Amino acid sequence: MGVSREGVVVLAGGTGGAKLARGMADAVGQELLTVIANTGDDIEIYGAYVSPDPDLISFWLADTIDERGWGLRGDTFEVMEGLRQLGVDVWFNLGDRDLAWCLERARMLGHGLSPTAALARLSEAIGVRARVLPMSDDPVRTWVHSASAGWCAFQEFMIRERATGQIEGLEFRGAEQAAPNADAIAAIAGARAIVIGPSNPLASIAPILAVPGFREALHDTDAPVVAVSPIVGGQVLKGPTASFMAFAALDCTADGVADFYGEMLDGIVADENVGRLATLQTDTRMDDPAARLRISEETLAFTDALRS
Amino acid sequence: MGVSREGVVVLAGGTGGAKLARGMADAVGQELLTVIANTGDDIEIYGAYVSPDPDLISFWLADTIDERGWGLRGDTFEVMEGLRQLGVDVWFNLGDRDLAWCLERARMLGHGLSPTAALARLSEAIGVRARVLPMSDDPVRTWVHSASAGWCAFQEFMIRERATGQIEGLEFRGAEQAAPNADAIAAIAGARAIVIGPSNPLASIAPILAVPGFREALHDTDAPVVAVSPIVGGQVLKGPTASFMAFAALDCTADGVADFYGEMLDGIVADENVGRLATLQTDTRMDDPAARLRISEETLAFTDALRS
Numbered sequence: 001m002g003v004s005r006e007g008v009v010v011l012a013g014g015t016g017g018a019k020l021a022r023g024m025a026d027a028v029g030q031e032l033l034t035v036i037a038n039t040g041d042d043i044e045i046y047g048a049y050v051s052p053d054p055d056l057i058s059f060w061l062a063d064t065i066d067e068r069g070w071g072l073r074g075d076t077f078e079v080m081e082g083l084r085q086l087g088v089d090v091w092f093n094l095g096d097r098d099l100a101w102c103l104e105r106a107r108m109l110g111h112g113l114s115p116t117a118a119l120a121r122l123s124e125a126i127g128v129r130a131r132v133l134p135m136s137d138d139p140v141r142t143w144v145h146s147a148s149a150g151w152c153a154f155q156e157f158m159i160r161e162r163a164t165g166q167i168e169g170l171e172f173r174g175a176e177q178a179a180p181n182a183d184a185i186a187a188i189a190g191a192r193a194i195v196i197g198p199s200n201p202l203a204s205i206a207p208i209l210a211v212p213g214f215r216e217a218l219h220d221t222d223a224p225v226v227a228v229s230p231i232v233g234g235q236v237l238k239g240p241t242a243s244f245m246a247f248a249a250l251d252c253t254a255d256g257v258a259d260f261y262g263e264m265l266d267g268i269v270a271d272e273n274v275g276r277l278a279t280l281q282t283d284t285r286m287d288d289p290a291a292r293l294r295i296s297e298e299t300l301a302f303t304d305a306l307r308s
Numbered sequence: 309m310g311v312s313r314e315g316v317v318v319l320a321g322g323t324g325g326a327k328l329a330r331g332m333a334d335a336v337g338q339e340l341l342t343v344i345a346n347t348g349d350d351i352e353i354y355g356a357y358v359s360p361d362p363d364l365i366s367f368w369l370a371d372t373i374d375e376r377g378w379g380l381r382g383d384t385f386e387v388m389e390g391l392r393q394l395g396v397d398v399w400f401n402l403g404d405r406d407l408a409w410c411l412e413r414a415r416m417l418g419h420g421l422s423p424t425a426a427l428a429r430l431s432e433a434i435g436v437r438a439r440v441l442p443m444s445d446d447p448v449r450t451w452v453h454s455a456s457a458g459w460c461a462f463q464e465f466m467i468r469e470r471a472t473g474q475i476e477g478l479e480f481r482g483a484e485q486a487a488p489n490a491d492a493i494a495a496i497a498g499a500r501a502i503v504i505g506p507s508n509p510l511a512s513i514a515p516i517l518a519v520p521g522f523r524e525a526l527h528d529t530d531a532p533v534v535a536v537s538p539i540v541g542g543q544v545l546k547g548p549t550a551s552f553m554a555f556a557a558l559d560c561t562a563d564g565v566a567d568f569y570g571e572m573l574d575g576i577v578a579d580e581n582v583g584r585l586a587t588l589q590t591d592t593r594m595d596d597p598a599a600r601l602r603i604s605e606e607t608l609a610f611t612d613a614l615r616s
Contacts, residue, residue, distance in 0.1 A: 047355020047411050076386045082408025086433045096404055100390025103355050125394045 013204020321512015
């Protein structure tokens with residue numbers, strides 16, 4: 001992939017990034033796709049190691065994502081029901097096959113495999129051929145300080161606190177000491193294009209950028225770097241992006257997204273024009289496979305044009 | 309329970325001991341029953357802490373044991389199926405609600421609860437009112453050396469090796485360093501009767517006796533100590549008791565069982581007469597609740613007679 005510069009790299013967090021990755025897989029083929037995934041939301045629970053963003057992306061790429069937006073399609077919840085019957089406060093819901101996936105990862109990690117190697121084995125078992133790379137094999141955890149609940153680990157903020165309350169602080173604990181995923185850095189260096197997915201810039205992409213090495217790699221690469229705005233029709237489609245943007249004193253617009261990424265970007269894909277930056281203005285909704293493919297193809301054409 | 313000497317103590321391992329405990333619960337009421345359970349078969353797997361004998365006994369006492377002889381009635385196996393689909397060699401089968409039970413125990417142990425306290429909470433949640441006491445809160449592990457497979461942990465010998473091959477060695481690793489369950493020792497001291505269940509003497513009861521303190525407590529108590537023979541009609545009803553008895557150079561008869569327990573016993577309950585020891589000769593099959601209750605009541609009358 002290095003010399004021919006065919007490879008596409010997507011930086012991704014939650015559902016928006018995963019959908020774009022799925023579209024890119026159709027556009028260039030899974031073999032040419034590398035997705036660098038946020039691991040700041042990871043959580044150890046039920047004896048399992050849950051890595052929500054890498055897993056979400058893997059399930060999307062394997063076409064096994066459930067309609068509800070997380071977990072495996074058609075999964076059952078017998079273990080969670082069993083825990084509830086034992087009086088456990090089950091605040092973090094995990095399907096049975098999802099649990100199997102996360103228990104098997106915990107077992108592999110316990111045997112010394114890296115998170116990257118463990119995810120590669122799991123993903124291969126469900127037919128993913130793209131590379132889904134955790135941003136780091138070292139632990140990084142996103143913590144959120146909200147007016148209502150104080151400091152919470154990300155999943156607790158999202159689920160227990162329902163992402164309510166004004167955000168007053170955001171930390172990516174461990175990021176400064178973490179080493180970036182070497183395969184991810186190499187993929188950025190040798191890519192045809194780098195696309196930052198339409199994920200929450202603060203909660204999903206900032207943790208990746210907080211790991212030393214990624215900003216430098218994105219600066220140094222010859223490949224164009226573009227972001228797909230997660231803001232559609234002036235609205236955030238999913239999740240608490242607006243309150244995170246407000247915390248960072250950014251407009252919840254494509255312009256605010258461009259502000260956040262700053263010098264890193266060669267262009268932006270959005271449904272509104274960002275005057276000071278090369279903009280591909282297009283319908284950025286990704287509701288079906290055709291839309292995901294169209295946006296991916298348009299984005300790649302845009303990056304190719306930026307490069308020439 | 310101490311002064312009135314109403315309490316009944318059952319020492320138990322697998323299904324035979326659990327069935328007797330269930331009968332005793334009907335005979336004297338769960339509140340007066342203490343079951344001391346073998347923990348030599350415990351295994352940590354799937355991020356869970358599995359304690360087969362204490363769990364089997366708890367499920368029997370809660371009337372939630374499955375027809376297959378282990379696990380919870382009507383349990384599903386979605387997580388195991390998920391693991392298989394990921395390419396995992398699932399040699400140790402565990403239902404989803406059974407897994408929930410064992411994951412919750414692992415969580416409690418991780419938070420510093422003792423195995424005894426963890427089991428008490430779990431058992432209470434499913435309605436068990438008898439006390440089911442792990443023989444020790446310290447780790448003891450039964451290892452079996454077979455001609456065919458060498459040294460195996462007990463579950464591996466039973467499941468992976470299907471308990472085949474001549475047994476050439478048996479070790480209760482950790483037993484010498486283990487402290488006996490203090491509640492169990494107190495229950496023995498203050499009991500109306502101590503009944504060693506019809507469990508495999510070598511694999512299920514010997515681990516309990518290997519923990520320092522139990523032999524002395526059984527010797528010192530004023531309560532009669534009797535064993536119910538696991539050999540029925542000259543046959544072992546379940547499991548590899550015969551090969552364990554052969555390893556210990558014991559006849560696979562009530563006489564051999566009496567030989568194994570030796571001076572510890574004041575009497576034996578069996579379907580054949582053991583001349584040199586007070587014997588309650590009766591039909592020891594426990595196929596239904598009525599039979600389990602009858603044997604329990606006969607055994608208690610026998611121990612009361614031995615005492616007077």
